[in-house]
Amino acid sequence: MIKFSLPSFLIVLLLLSRINTFSQVNYSELALTGRGDLELVGTQDKLQKEVFEAFKKMQQDALKDSISIKIASAYRSFDRQQEIWNRKYETYISEGLTPQGAIEKIIAYSTIPGTSRHHWGTDIDLIEEVVNIPEKLLTEENYINKGVFSNFKRWMDKNSEKYGFYLVYDASIDRKGFKYEPWHYSYKKLSHPMLKDFLKIDLVALLQSVNLEGNKFITPAFLQKYTNENILDINPKLK
Numbered sequence: 001m002i003k004f005s006l007p008s009f010l011i012v013l014l015l016l017s018r019i020n021t022f023s024q025v026n027y028s029e030l031a032l033t034g035r036g037d038l039e040l041v042g043t044q045d046k047l048q049k050e051v052f053e054a055f056k057k058m059q060q061d062a063l064k065d066s067i068s069i070k071i072a073s074a075y076r077s078f079d080r081q082q083e084i085w086n087r088k089y090e091t092y093i094s095e096g097l098t099p100q101g102a103i104e105k106i107i108a109y110s111t112i113p114g115t116s117r118h119h120w121g122t123d124i125d126l127i128e129e130v131v132n133i134p135e136k137l138l139t140e141e142n143y144i145n146k147g148v149f150s151n152f153k154r155w156m157d158k159n160s161e162k163y164g165f166y167l168v169y170d171a172s173i174d175r176k177g178f179k180y181e182p183w184h185y186s187y188k189k190l191s192h193p194m195l196k197d198f199l200k201i202d203l204v205a206l207l208q209s210v211n212l213e214g215n216k217f218i219t220p221a222f223l224q225k226y227t228n229e230n231i232l233d234i235n236p237k238l239k
């Protein structure tokens with residue numbers, strides 16, 4: 001039988017308390033804005049290791065119920081989000097929209113680069129591998145009623161939270177910001193602390209320092225509203 005003396009018992013307690021301190025990771029601004037400094041696994045669809053493992057478990061269990069879950073989009077870098085933004089901005093401006101109009105139209109579905117939850121390696125857009133994959137994957141009609149991914153969605157409604165995955169932009173009619181995205185799930189255990197750290201970032205300074213079309217029209221007041229509605233008006237379980 002092992003006996004602990006009081007001093008060694010205290011040392012063990014001290015070590016345990018230190019382990020606990022180390023487990024509270026603080027994420028850097030670069031990690032939170034898709035500019036590196038984040039450990040990811042996977043080749044095409046990159047995620048943080050813990051998220052990837054939770055997803056694999058969910059995917060395997062869903063398969064037992066004949067639901068084949070597939071990732072449409074996982075981690076996205078700042079650069080990738082910037083390409084999406086700049087391409088959309090140029091298109092809308094060429095169609096005659098004002099800069100403000102173009103920005104409003106982009107943020108109905110796309111985030112301002114640096115502010116995407118896809119930068120965190122915790123969030124995924126999911127589809128079901130079905131025989132007739134529609135050309136346009138991520139539209140609401142695919143997931144509701146008798147839509148092609150509706151079996152998947154019903155399975156997720158029942159099971160996803162058991163694996164730690166929560167819908168972010170839910171169907172609540174009172175919700176502002178991004179529209180309903182029945183495909184976008186977040187791994188709460190990691191994305192919750194990341195959101196808290198993200199809110200400490202000076203977005204005004206960040207967006208002025210990057211090469212982003214129309215960024216001079218993104219005012220501090222606009223960013224405040226965007227933060228309240230698009231970043232914070234999400235599924236209450238993730239706040």
Ligand SMILES: [Zn+2]
Pocket residue numbers: 073118123124125183184
């Ligand atoms: Zn998404």
